[in-house]
Amino acid sequence: MTNTKPVLNVLGGLLDNCSCNPMTGYLRDGFCNTTPDDFGTHVVCAVVTKTFLEYSFSKGNDLMTPIPHWNFPGLKPGDKWCLCVSRWKQAEKANAAPLVDLKATHALALKYVSLELLTKYASPIL
Known part of the structure; x- marks a missing residue:
């Protein structure tokens, strides 16, 4: 019998x-x-956002250019993407952090950043 725990978001839901x-x-x-x-x-x-994509590019992580052999289309403003929590935190300190979908952000993020800070960036359009 498999014991799989549900995966939770930062709000405590699935x-x-x-x-x-x-x-x-x-x-x-x-x-x-x-x-x-x-x-x-x-x-x-x-x-x-454009600001975040340019920031990420300036740090050596080009998320805009397509890489067909990896099935990566390149990102554009408005796309949703799973970011490294450390990159998001770094961008936040540089005033370049994108908005966050709290319901789709893994609870493990709370080990590195507070719910209060994430909530400040909660996307209103989701």
Whole structure:
């Protein structure tokens, strides 16, 4: 018998899907779920902005350019994407953090950032 615990979001509910178009998540299943080998801890479901994409590019992570052999279409403002919690935190300190879908952000994010701070960036359009 398998004992699988439900995956929770930062609000304590079941983790919602972040995006299937583009397909996101460390496991590329649309969810900001994680595993022990996810060293980036891709648990924040962000609604990316031009400011964030440019910031990420300036830090050496180009999320805008398509990479066809990885089935990566490149991101554009408004796309939802599972971000590394450390990158989101870094962007927040630089005034470049994107909005967050709290229902699709994994509860593990709370180990690194407060619910109060995440709530400040909660997307009103979800």
